[in-house]
Amino acid sequence: MGAKQRMVVIGGDAAGMSAASRARRMRAPDELEITAFERGRFTSYSACGIPYWVGGEVDERDQLIARTPEEHRRRGIDLRMRTEVTEIDLDRQCVRTRDLDDEDGAQERWHGFDHLVIATGARPLRPPLPGIDAPGVHGVQSLDDGQELLDRLEERRVRHAVVVGAGYIGVEMAEAFCHRGIHVTVLERAEQPMNTLDPDMGALVHEAMNGNGIETVTGAEVTEVLTGTDGAVRGVATAKGEYPADVVVLGLGVRPETGLARDAGLPLGESGGLLTDLAMRVRGQENVWAGGDCVEVLDLVSGRERYIPLGTHANKHGQVIGRNVGGGFATFPGVVGTAVSRVCDLEIARTGLLEAQAREVGLQYVAVTIRSTSRAGYYPRAAPMHVKMLAERRTGRLLGVQIVGREGAGKRVDIAAVALTAGMTVEQITALDLGYAPPFSPVWDPVLVAARKAAGAVAEDAREADGG
Template sequence: MRRTSGGKWERLVVVGGDAAGMSAASRARRLKGPEELEITAFERGRFSSYSACGIPYWVGGAVADRDALVARTPEEHRERAIDLRMRTEVTEIDVAAGRVRARDLSTGAQTWTGYDKLVIATGARPVRPPIPGIDAPGVHGVQTLDDGQALLDALEEIEGRDGRRAVVVGAGYIGVEMAEALMRRGYTVTLVDRREQPMATLDPDMGALVRGALDDLGVTTVSGAEVVGILTGDDGRARGVAVKDAEYPADVVVLGIGVRPETGLARAAGLPLGVYGGLLTDLSMRVRGCGNIWAGGDCVEVLDLVSGRERHIALGTHANKHGQVIGANVAGGYGTFPGVVGTAVSKVCDLEIARTGLREKDAQAVGLKYVTATIEATNSAGYYPGAAPMTVKMLAERRTGRLLGVQIVGREGAGKRVDVAATALTAGMTVEQLTALDLGYAPPFSPVWDPVLVAARRAAAAVRDAG
């Protein structure tokens, strides 16, 4: 340990150079200068501080330039006295000795770096089921900017061919967004999913609305189909996807099956993991039982404020908040991350899809008795030009009327309405209280009774009817 005229000097090591890791590093640097805190960060990819959520829109052409997704380059971090080492993978964490081992992916050279404080922000990895052909050329995940670039390079190789076909495996957020992106590039798209309805983050009745919209858009949706293999040609490249009773030809295959926490390093180091494989932290994002190790982003599990249980939710919004909290704490300040309610929003062409809180299966899993209410409304006054349909489903606790969850499917203006419900969930409001919210109204934006309030009234009536 070195000392300077200013007092104690410490070294912070950050594993992972994207949202959580570099937000933590940047926040810590704002609070402490390099004469007090040396910061070294390792990133195995080629890009830092980027928006992975924007990859489908970049692939589809809505975002023209890859660099638009990069919030801060490695050079910009280094200008702020953060030693960010790209294409360098941490391969071991030695908790007892307070050091990490890293390998330069260009040269293969390995070095040990000591730390006083450690931040683990290793993210998540795409699910790749152990089926024949899954690692064949032409099969792409879209978790990182490197993944997105590899997919675009592959698409450019087959650009201009007639009858281009794509198969997307998995009909969650990434799957449906990638289906739209590939359609925009002129591909005939087949979406294959093992569940009966797309968007498993919704209840099946709401997922059916998404399927209807996908059908209208021309996407072939194959539900209840487990992929058993990736078909390959004589050159070894992917040429299609096989399910139990059918085959679907493809020039490119995109995986949107979901992600799992990337916690192999943490597991090997003996750090505590939860039921989903994510690191467990306290409210300060400090790894439980570890005085000088913090973790954030897609590699952690967080408290669900509605169910009271830990969940794994991979979203950039959470990762950036985690980083801000961690950065404050490692620099001697104070911050907490209290938890989440599980809010997410997406779109397929002009269809907006949103959810927050618990689904029916989630409520059942934690033993909550509940009622539901589903209403159909419009996104603006019915007489206003362009008024479009919207469906809102609401769950409330049967005994107390506490709001448990909301799902919304509709056109323009539908998705962000979920923020009203997310706020109400965070505040622990009942559906009766929700009906009294003073929301903005004008015919271009809403009917006199906003659809969220209409659903709340219906849910409050269901609570009363249930006794």
């Protein structure tokens, strides 16, 4: 690499610090100087673990921290905490920073780079409703958010919680309140919870949540956060009525944190996420990289860029960037849209396209749903599971799978995730040699049962189309 290079990383969580760590393992400090700026107080933590910490399943905040600032520094990364990057100057190849603990707020510095990694993450959606900033309204995006929520749960006698939004974070937070013995109401604007599933599969989740004592109200758009005489939250108003709440959690999803990148003129997609090439280089740039929750990813099934913020992608992005900056070569080929979640004893998973997503990109499909069990039917604790499968008309190519079930159901989505990546047809899936023994699966794994039904539907559809 010739003269000593300077790598500057903006953001100290999964993508940024993975990139820094991987590059450091490839290049010694006399070849590559690595400086990372983090606005907050923590590095490399599992935001996905926050609901389980709030729910009491994870005891300590520090368990969620994979690597502390001190550990990063010991590994030769110059990490500046509580330091915000306020500007990227691409012409001069430098970034301007501000020390957040400097009381004057005037202490600004410029830092030059040979490689810049943008890993600024995401910010939670916070609609501009009356009362939204009242004490008792919480996000759960960062460890600080989690700590504030836990502090409130300990300070006050919280009997009623309202979770706004029934996506992954929403249902996981609902479970967390359940765990703590707090009555919880989930308010969802859409007609079903989990809009990452088709409505018919979301309805199964809805039913199970209510069965588990999680009051789930759909078609309920929040119009106001109600406050008491002390100014703190006392409830939430929707067109469907008011719901009492000692605490409110916002689970409305996140948007990419790309203000800096936009101001620097870097290319953003429809969602506002940065656009990169396969090596995670920002499009049109030679030495600016981006990864994690601030980028769009290529959806291999639809061929579209999508915004799918997820820790598992962020870690992969970091590895790829670190390897490329370190002088190696790696790519992030894309995603297939896999996600898995749990609410109480319900496991919810999806991969590939929903019906609406398939239509959006002009695909025609057949859709089937089957009900099977996670283990052989005669085996104890065989639990029902539903599998929905979408296959392209005529070609029979797998387009997507959704699973709602109980123990052992969720991770079966991986079978479909690999099959999607490989471009398999549902007919090919019927022949897969999957693990079978009565404690693990019926002799036909539920995914195979769905594939058989989908293959039949593809054939039937083709017959009708040709006959017509």
